Amino acid sequence: MANVLELVTKEVQTLRESKMYKIETPLLGPQGGIVKIKGHEVVMLAANNYLGLSNHPAVKRAAAEGIREYGYGVASVRFLCGTQDAHLKLEKKIAKFVGTEDAILFSSCFAANEGFFASVTNEKLGCETYRDVLYSDRLNHASIIDGQRLCRNETTEKKIYGHADTAELERMLEEDKDKDYRFRIIATDGVFSMEGDLAPLPRLVELAQKYGAMLFVDDSHAVGVMGKSGRGTAEQLGVFGKIDVLTGTLGKAIGGAAGGYIAGKKKLVEYLRQKSRPYTFSNSLPPMIVFGAMAALDLLMKDRSIVKRLHDNTAYFRKEIKDLGYTIIDGIHPIVPVMLGEAAVAMDMSQELLKAGVYIKGLWFPVVPRGEARLRAQISAAHTKKDLDRALDAFEKVGKKLKVIRGEFFQNRQNHED
Numbered sequence: 001m002a003n004v005l006e007l008v009t010k011e012v013q014t015l016r017e018s019k020m021y022k023i024e025t026p027l028l029g030p031q032g033g034i035v036k037i038k039g040h041e042v043v044m045l046a047a048n049n050y051l052g053l054s055n056h057p058a059v060k061r062a063a064a065e066g067i068r069e070y071g072y073g074v075a076s077v078r079f080l081c082g083t084q085d086a087h088l089k090l091e092k093k094i095a096k097f098v099g100t101e102d103a104i105l106f107s108s109c110f111a112a113n114e115g116f117f118a119s120v121t122n123e124k125l126g127c128e129t130y131r132d133v134l135y136s137d138r139l140n141h142a143s144i145i146d147g148q149r150l151c152r153n154e155t156t157e158k159k160i161y162g163h164a165d166t167a168e169l170e171r172m173l174e175e176d177k178d179k180d181y182r183f184r185i186i187a188t189d190g191v192f193s194m195e196g197d198l199a200p201l202p203r204l205v206e207l208a209q210k211y212g213a214m215l216f217v218d219d220s221h222a223v224g225v226m227g228k229s230g231r232g233t234a235e236q237l238g239v240f241g242k243i244d245v246l247t248g249t250l251g252k253a254i255g256g257a258a259g260g261y262i263a264g265k266k267k268l269v270e271y272l273r274q275k276s277r278p279y280t281f282s283n284s285l286p287p288m289i290v291f292g293a294m295a296a297l298d299l300l301m302k303d304r305s306i307v308k309r310l311h312d313n314t315a316y317f318r319k320e321i322k323d324l325g326y327t328i329i330d331g332i333h334p335i336v337p338v339m340l341g342e343a344a345v346a347m348d349m350s351q352e353l354l355k356a357g358v359y360i361k362g363l364w365f366p367v368v369p370r371g372e373a374r375l376r377a378q379i380s381a382a383h384t385k386k387d388l389d390r391a392l393d394a395f396e397k398v399g400k401k402l403k404v405i406r407g408e409f410f411q412n413r414q415n416h417e418d
Contacts, residue, residue, distance in 0.1 A: 052382025066291030109260030196335030224253025
């Protein structure tokens with residue numbers, strides 16, 4: 001044990017010295033467009049609270065009702081005594097919202113993604129010998145990567161195609177078309193969490209149909225966010241109802257608490273209830289989360305103005321941050337990556353922005369490639385224009401102080417390279 005502690009202590013010290021140490025800044029109150037931290041209030045630009053529902057009165061009332069009517073927890077997994085009628089109602093509501101036949105709840109989308117791949121590929125399903133193949137986007141979320149790691153190497157081939165590179169994916173599919181695979185599965189994020197860009201779903205749908213593959217999409221950063229009614233990347237890109245398997249979270253736009261799901265055909269969902277280990281061996285979602293999530297979905301289905309406000313805020317911030325001279329990854333999603341290059345720069349800027357009244361975090365290797373460190377700004381419907389202007393003023397002030405605004409930063413880097 002002493003040796004373990006010595007080694008991990010050295011590693012943590014290395015992270016501190018290289019400015020790659022992740023700092024946790026506690027909030028002194030609820031999540032929102034403006035949050036309280038020690039000393040002052042700041043504009044929140046680091047949350048997945050896209051619709052501002054984490055502290056919405058209707059969601060809080062529903063959560064309290066869940067506790068009053070169904071208690072604090074269920075103390076059981078689903079198949080023993082952890083299924084309440086509210087769980088079934090939420091599953092039906094999710095399926096209707098995302099355009100599938102059925103849905104199944106998990107403790108998180110991470111658990112859902114792990115549960116899906118292992119459950120489908122590791123079971124013989126009447127086949128004594130078989131071979132499956134997975135085609136995965138290079139920038140897929142860690143939960144998809146970890147889920148695929150659980151697939152046995154002796155029965156599942158795992159192939160990576162370039163980010164959103166459908167030409168490369170088609171070449172792989174074409175090369176494999178005559179191979180005797182049992183299952184072909186194309187896996188992608190709907191929205192990529194570090195870039196904020198959208199998967200080319202229309203083309204992926206075409207390729208899946210052409211080559212007899214199952215299309216799996218993790219839409220965690222899109223459900224409640226993309227499309228006119230917030231139904232996700234498929235609605236945004238015109239392929240709603242054409243995705244074979246959709247996974248998502250209740251911990252971002254849909255109330256921001258916890259929980260995830262897999263949505264798809266009824267027969268697939270029935271199978272997962274029997275075979276998915278994270279579902280079978282994890283406690284059922286607490287009633288307060290179930291009721292809160294249902295209230296969040298009801299708000300979305302009744303009032304599209306929340307989604308429109310998010311889209312308007314996003315367009316405004318994206319334009320203004322570029323006009324200040326920052327380099328961002330272009331797009332339409334409320335994830336706005338502000339590119340800085342080096343981890344130390346991202347950490348320094350994050351800390352300076354916090355002092356200036358903006359809560360935002362830096363991201364660096366291994367979360368993103370080396371040399372592509374960034375601040376990930378995340379816009380919310382909870383922000384007012386005044387909030388966003390306050391944040392932009394801080395970006396201008398700190399950017400000039402640290403010389404990272406376009407012109408100064410890139411000229412400095414060019415001089416250094418020369």
